Amino acid sequence: MKVARFHAPGDIRVEDAPEPVAGPGEIKIRVRNCSTCGTDAKIFKHGHHHIRPPRVMGHEIAGEVVDGTEGWAPGDRVQVIAAIPCGTCGECRRGRMTVCPNQESMGYHYDGGFAEYMVVPAKVLAVNGVNRIPDGVGFAEASVAEPLACVLNGQELARVGQGDDVVIMGSGPIGCLHVRLARSRGAARVFLLDVNAERLEMAASLVRPDAAVHAEGGDSAVEQVLKLTEGRGADVVVTAAASGAAQEQALRMAARQGRISFFGGLPKDDPIIRCDSNLVHYRELTIVGANGSSPAHNAQALELIAGGEVPVSDLITHRLPLPEVLDGIGIVSRGEAIKVTVEP
Ligand SMILES: [Zn+2]
Numbered sequence: 001m002k003v004a005r006f007h008a009p010g011d012i013r014v015e016d017a018p019e020p021v022a023g024p025g026e027i028k029i030r031v032r033n034c035s036t037c038g039t040d041a042k043i044f045k046h047g048h049h050h051i052r053p054p055r056v057m058g059h060e061i062a063g064e065v066v067d068g069t070e071g072w073a074p075g076d077r078v079q080v081i082a083a084i085p086c087g088t089c090g091e092c093r094r095g096r097m098t099v100c101p102n103q104e105s106m107g108y109h110y111d112g113g114f115a116e117y118m119v120v121p122a123k124v125l126a127v128n129g130v131n132r133i134p135d136g137v138g139f140a141e142a143s144v145a146e147p148l149a150c151v152l153n154g155q156e157l158a159r160v161g162q163g164d165d166v167v168i169m170g171s172g173p174i175g176c177l178h179v180r181l182a183r184s185r186g187a188a189r190v191f192l193l194d195v196n197a198e199r200l201e202m203a204a205s206l207v208r209p210d211a212a213v214h215a216e217g218g219d220s221a222v223e224q225v226l227k228l229t230e231g232r233g234a235d236v237v238v239t240a241a242a243s244g245a246a247q248e249q250a251l252r253m254a255a256r257q258g259r260i261s262f263f264g265g266l267p268k269d270d271p272i273i274r275c276d277s278n279l280v281h282y283r284e285l286t287i288v289g290a291n292g293s294s295p296a297h298n299a300q301a302l303e304l305i306a307g308g309e310v311p312v313s314d315l316i317t318h319r320l321p322l323p324e325v326l327d328g329i330g331i332v333s334r335g336e337a338i339k340v341t342v343e344p
């Protein structure tokens with residue numbers, strides 16, 4: 001079968017590999033869609049300390065069971081989690097699976113979905129990490145359940161709800177999902193902000209925020225948000241960009257008792273920002289993080305897609321066969337697409 005394997009930074013090869021065989025307690029799937037995201041572009045450029053090459057990449061996975069263990073039959077349509085909690089540590093036992101310190105990931109510790117066939121490890125099944133795809137949801141849409149699950153975790157932590165004015169900083173695929181999810185949770189107004197005017201326009205034409213804010217540097221982002229919110233600021237600000245400057249601005253555009261989600265992580269070698277502590281103190285701000293998603297978030301994300309609360313099919317702008325996976329990663333890193341999905 002064909003796979004796309006990471007060998008070293010800048011070196012991802014589409015090559016032949018033997019079909020994997022499911023061991024006891026595992027299932028083997030025929031991958032139908034594995035979508036790409038900014039993380040894949042990051043791994044391609046810099047590698048990742050959890051990836052020991054060669055490794056089949058791809059973590060936004062949907063496919064069909066071809067060889068099952070108990071409870072699964074050939075032909076079952078399934079979506080697979082990316083982040084695998086251990087299920088037994090102190091955090092997992094408290095239901096905090098997104099911060100399991102023993103977390104492993106598909107496409108990092110285990111071969112992922114940029115392949116015709118893939119084996120789902122027993123430890124994924126042990127934490128209910130394989131979801132049946134609801135009727136009416138295609139494989140490509142189902143593959144987007146994983147990033148949507150992460151977005152759901154972020155908005156739960158930031159308590160996005162009825163009547164909130166929400167600012168999403170960053171108009172990539174994650175930003176688009178944030179806009180749609182915020183609407184489904186009852187946000188009053190959702191503003192989408194980006195420094196890249198072209199990408200902002202492409203995203204805004206699809207997800208139709210109440211305003212698309214082109215931030216031109218300096219204080220422009222903060223000023224525009226304050227103007228749009230009658231001087232109050234936003235109840236929730238989500239930074240869906242790997243930008244310390246965006247995080248600093250987010251603190252200044254939040255309303256009193258506002259919540260700020262540092263959704264996107266910062267580069268490992270540059271993670272320090274300046275935070276006006278008095279802004280946090282006097283305005284009673286809450287800053288929250290977000291680290292992936294739990295198996296339950298993945299199941300909920302599939303339901304949100306199936307029920308039409310968060311449509312995703314129109315966000316899938318590019319469908320590529322496996323041999324073109326590198327083109328897909330290039331398209332993602334240049335910000336030319338919303339969602340690129342690979343169909344092995
Ligand atoms: Zn991803």
Ligand SMILES: [Zn+2]
Nearest residue numbers: 086089092100
């Ligand atoms: Zn754990």
